[in-house]
Amino acid sequence: MKNIQIILNAILSKDRFEYILVDKKFKIYDFSLGVNKYFKKIVQNGEDVTEILPELVGSEKEIEEIFRNKTVTYELESVYKNDQYVNLSVEHYNEDILLILLHNITDKTVSQQKILQYSNESILLNSTLQKILDSQNALVFVTNNNEISYTNEQFLKYFGVKRVSDIKRNNLRIYTYLDNNLESYDALFERVNSKEEYILINKDTFILQATWIESKNKLFTLTKVTNLSNKIQIDTLTGVYKKAYFNTYVEHMIRKNEEGVLVVLDIDNFKLINDTYGHQTGDHVLKEFAMLIQENVWSDDVLARWGGDEFLLLLQHTSKEFALKKLENLRILVSEHTFNEVGHLTASFGVAWKEENDDLHSLLQRADRAVYEAKKSGKNCVKFKKK
Amino acid sequence: MIRKKILLLGDFSVGKTSLVKRFLDGTFDEKYLTTIGVRISKKIVTLNEVECEMIIWDIEGSTPRKKISLGYYRGASGAIFVGDVTRHETIDALVHHKEIFLSENPDSKFVVAYNKVDLLNSIAKDRIELEIENDSDIFLTSAKDDQNVEDLFIKLMDNMLK
Numbered sequence: 001m002k003n004i005q006i007i008l009n010a011i012l013s014k015d016r017f018e019y020i021l022v023d024k025k026f027k028i029y030d031f032s033l034g035v036n037k038y039f040k041k042i043v044q045n046g047e048d049v050t051e052i053l054p055e056l057v058g059s060e061k062e063i064e065e066i067f068r069n070k071t072v073t074y075e076l077e078s079v080y081k082n083d084q085y086v087n088l089s090v091e092h093y094n095e096d097i098l099l100i101l102l103h104n105i106t107d108k109t110v111s112q113q114k115i116l117q118y119s120n121e122s123i124l125l126n127s128t129l130q131k132i133l134d135s136q137n138a139l140v141f142v143t144n145n146n147e148i149s150y151t152n153e154q155f156l157k158y159f160g161v162k163r164v165s166d167i168k169r170n171n172l173r174i175y176t177y178l179d180n181n182l183e184s185y186d187a188l189f190e191r192v193n194s195k196e197e198y199i200l201i202n203k204d205t206f207i208l209q210a211t212w213i214e215s216k217n218k219l220f221t222l223t224k225v226t227n228l229s230n231k232i233q234i235d236t237l238t239g240v241y242k243k244a245y246f247n248t249y250v251e252h253m254i255r256k257n258e259e260g261v262l263v264v265l266d267i268d269n270f271k272l273i274n275d276t277y278g279h280q281t282g283d284h285v286l287k288e289f290a291m292l293i294q295e296n297v298w299s300d301d302v303l304a305r306w307g308g309d310e311f312l313l314l315l316q317h318t319s320k321e322f323a324l325k326k327l328e329n330l331r332i333l334v335s336e337h338t339f340n341e342v343g344h345l346t347a348s349f350g351v352a353w354k355e356e357n358d359d360l361h362s363l364l365q366r367a368d369r370a371v372y373e374a375k376k377s378g379k380n381c382v383k384f385k386k387k
Numbered sequence: 388m389i390r391k392k393i394l395l396l397g398d399f400s401v402g403k404t405s406l407v408k409r410f411l412d413g414t415f416d417e418k419y420l421t422t423i424g425v426r427i428s429k430k431i432v433t434l435n436e437v438e439c440e441m442i443i444w445d446i447e448g449s450t451p452r453k454k455i456s457l458g459y460y461r462g463a464s465g466a467i468f469v470g471d472v473t474r475h476e477t478i479d480a481l482v483h484h485k486e487i488f489l490s491e492n493p494d495s496k497f498v499v500a501y502n503k504v505d506l507l508n509s510i511a512k513d514r515i516e517l518e519i520e521n522d523s524d525i526f527l528t529s530a531k532d533d534q535n536v537e538d539l540f541i542k543l544m545d546n547m548l549k
Binding site for chain 1: 390391392399400419420421423424425426427429442447448450451452453456458459461462463464474476
């Protein structure tokens with residue numbers, strides 16, 4: 001008892017510790033005067049300790065064990081008491097008395113609280129920023145060693161992956177969507193930097209943009225414009241694509257080095273229809289013709305109106321032989337179809353197969369020449385033009 | 388008089404302290420002040436003519452880097468698990484908080500507060516109400532607008548006295 005009091009006095013002299021002694025009925029037996037600063041009332045001997053330390057409620061049995069067992073203690077850290085923070089410790093004093101030590105840790109805890117507050121606010125801010133990023137267009141952050149280090153949720157959704165590591169695992173290289181010949185994100189950046197590129201991912205159209213981040217990292221933004229693009233690019237009369245959109249498809253096919261057949265379709269003697277039945281009927285014929293072709297090509301073939309009675313058709317993922325057979329069938333279909341108001345019509349087909357070093361212009365030029373030859377050779381036929 | 392130790396558990400910044408403050412003295416403070424350690428308060432409530440003192444432990448929220456000290460869980464008769472309806476991850480985390488609490492106090496009772504409901508638009512609120520309509524232990528609460536706060540604490544006390 002005497003030794004403990006000496007120790008206690010030594011500790012108390014630093015004004016760091018206060019003590020309360022309690023008996024077996026949890027009544028206060030003795031206490032250091034400094035304990036009053038932790039409570040809103042004056043502590044008195046004989047008082048139930050749980051009135052001033054409700055922290056002990058619920059743990060009474062555990063605390064009672066301390067009377068019997070010197071090795072058992074009950075400890076609570078960082079307890080807020082009347083604008084102070086204490087570590088609370090209940091220890092064996094003797095068989096009838098327990099020692100409750102209140103260690104003042106206010107200075108340390110207030111410092112920790114400031115750090116925790118800052119940290120929590122940062123996490124909240126980070127979480128908000130993350131939500132903002134996720135709600136934006138697809139974003140890809142590429143480091144200076146050409147590694148994708150971050151993508152937002154939109155990006156992961158477009159590409160059907162769950163996390164950034166899946167991109168590497170699936171060998172997903174965004175630059176190949178723009179051009180098969182590109183070999184890195186650096187190359188993609190060179191290509192896209194300070195301008196916009198349209199790229200097709202699956203059946204969606206995106207605008208791809210690139211920006212430097214801290215002069216060594218690259219941020220790529222993919223903005224999905226499929227719906228907008230489709231609306232803008234549709235010919236209002238016939239419901240098929242306009243030529244500008246068709247051009248994008250052909251350029252994409254050429255860049256990706258895919259096989260394809262470009263066809264120019266021209267309704268034979270269309271001027272006569274306008275002259276005979278009027279322009280309104282002519283418009284109806286154009287619409288019916290476009291619908292007839294559209295319904296008889298595959299969903300990944302692209303039909304567009306070039307202007308007047310000329311249409312463009314891109315047949316993808318097909319062999320030359322199969323394409324010619326398909327076009328011959330289309331020609332027969334048109335010639336056998338009974339058009340409302342005008343009856344039977346025919347159309348001429350000019351075909352060009354994508355060859356080495358072809359670009360949009362050369363491909364289109366050959367198909368146009370082919371349709372010219374089809375017209376010259378009596379119309380209602382399919383003509384193929386080699387390079 | 389019956390005395391029951393109850394804990395408020397959940398991620399940081401979900402509004403645990405605000406719920407306690409609203410329940411104890413009917414006030415609300417917009418300013419976010421992180422709780423560190425534990426703050427213990429008392430309130431006497433009378434339920435079915437039984438007077439009961441609630442010893443309310445407002446415990447610091449867990450963060451990705453700092454978990455709650457298990458020492459706080461000892462001897463608790465009940466818990467209120469609090470999530471923030473505007474941060475879905477805090478609602479998802481409630482399963483984890485429940486698991487830890489019930490592993491320490493298997494016979495204890497609990498209720499759940501989906502807090503900050505004042506920040507939801509009516510469509511989102513309707514959707515959550517529909518989700519929880521069959522669970523009488525989940526409350527949509529707002530410490531700011533004083534929505535269901537008293538009911539939350541009373542329901543827990545009722546569960547504990549059964």
